[in-house]
Amino acid sequence: MIPIGWTLALSAVLFCIGVVGVLVRRNALVIFMSIELMLNAANLAFVAFARQMNSLDGQVFVFFVMTVAAAEVAVGLAIIVNVFRLRETVFVDEINLLKG
């Protein structure tokens, strides 16, 4: 019913928005949110192909991607909180103590 080309195009656009977000923004939390956008774009492509191929492997993989994303967000936010405690900033270009 829904041509797979449309879904893949949507997934590609979402992924590119995520990439732009990671490259353009300075706030570490917004960068993290853009990474979540990229993960979701990949999930959408998986679901689209799972339906196209009549196979459920794509959907099971989406399930695992969601779980891994949840774990990653928990640990990543803990790291950001720690960095904020030490450096008083969440802007990634101000956290440059190791810069040569």
Place this chain on the structure above:
Amino acid sequence: MNALMDNQVFQVALWAAVKLVIILGIMLGVVTYLIYAERKICGHIQHRTGPNRVGPLGLLQTPLDVVKLLVKEEFTPAGANKILFHVAPILAAFPAIATFSVIPMGPPPTFVVTDINVGILLFLAMSSLGVYAIVLGGWSSNNKYALLGGLRSSAQMISYELAMGLSIIPVLMRSGTMSLVGIVEHQAGTYRPFESLPIALPNWGIFHWYLWLPFVIFLITMFAETNRAPFDLPEAEGELVAGFHTEYSSMKWAMFFLGEYMNMIVISSICVTLFFGGYLGPGPASLGLLWYLVKLFALLFFFIWVRWTFPRLRYDQLMNFGWKVLLPGAIANIVIATAWLWWRANA
């Protein structure tokens, strides 16, 4: 226009919308008189009569309260985030109302708006979305009591959501389906707990022993999810002024209030559907709506009764209880229920 009316999908959608509007109307009426019932029952528990001045037996109390709230002055606190401040009350009521679309109030297909085959997951999803109203309401008020109340309340809700989801799993294992209509249909008929004795009980969830602990856990999490009864520290008057809705006045506060009571009704409906057989009862099938309402009102009475009987749980006691007692209990119960069901199927 005629082509649109003949379209099958459009007809289904239109019929579902009509049913939803009817349910919304009925539930708003139930909320109104639930507030009245709470005040009357609270009064009698405290050895006094409740409201009895306004109208016969005080029955007009809530409608006139609504009128009072409508004409009260609305103000927005200085420094509040205006958009979020206005959106948060709507978010309080919306998830509860959205769940009404899957609850079976009578024999399908007339009494269900739509029967999706992941109905119970929709309920869990909407209760997860209900956290946002409280977080945003507390944060956007620019008031430290509201923020503290909001964060505490949302932490409590997400902690007890886990135990709630896990306690539902034995019910799903027994019914083999996540659709709420399927779960109710699976509870039809009678059941003999002991093969030797001629005792026949309805096949409801509550009468099976491995669903007793899930029922108790679900009951406790019901109170925690609706921020009521022993778990209402985040909105207690003596502790945090009024918690996350401190800065809200008139209709916005009424929307929070409405959201809380709608939440109560929805979660009681889910409990009735999972454990008490939904619309099943003796007599012809068309009496289904009546049985559903009877069970719903019994559970709502229980809600009100518990609120005015037990003292409040302190916040650290609350979090301890949710993570260290309910969560392991729910997981242990999944193991026990699995073992029992497997043994029954393969013995």
Place this chain on the structure above:
Amino acid sequence: MVPGLFVGFGVLLVATAVMVILHRNPVTSALFLVLSFCSLAGIYLLLQAEFLGMVQIIVYAGAIMVLFLFVIMYLNLQHDVETGAQIAVRRGIGWMVGALLLLFGALLVHRGWAPGPVTPAPAEPAVGNAVAIGRVLYSRFLFPFEITSVLLLVAMVGAIVLAKSRTAPNDSEAA
């Protein structure tokens, strides 16, 4: 009607995603991200993956984004300030890379390049999405499922250890 709904949800998804990366206030970005997750869940429902749609709302919109909002409120972040020539140059390069990637993606989708055979598997008898996923998840994918539970345990322990506040060095050794 379904393609119309898909277009509607797709437009909502792209619009909210763009607002996530454009808006200066991180709380507003987070709320727009919640909206985009909800519209993505709607698209999953249209693609007949209703279990995944509901799990998307429960996990992403209902848990992960609440965690984001908690951290943003805890750090009390205000509007982002982004001025300066260096930053403008970096932003320009970022947008250009994004545009190139989009062009690349459009080319791929247009040409229909696919590396392997594209014959779909035979259609199976229709069972609910949850039932079907459950059957596959607990048989073929049992090992990844169990490993995921260990992963979540590690993440929980890691997050707690990392975010604990340090009182004094000898206190953490005594604990």
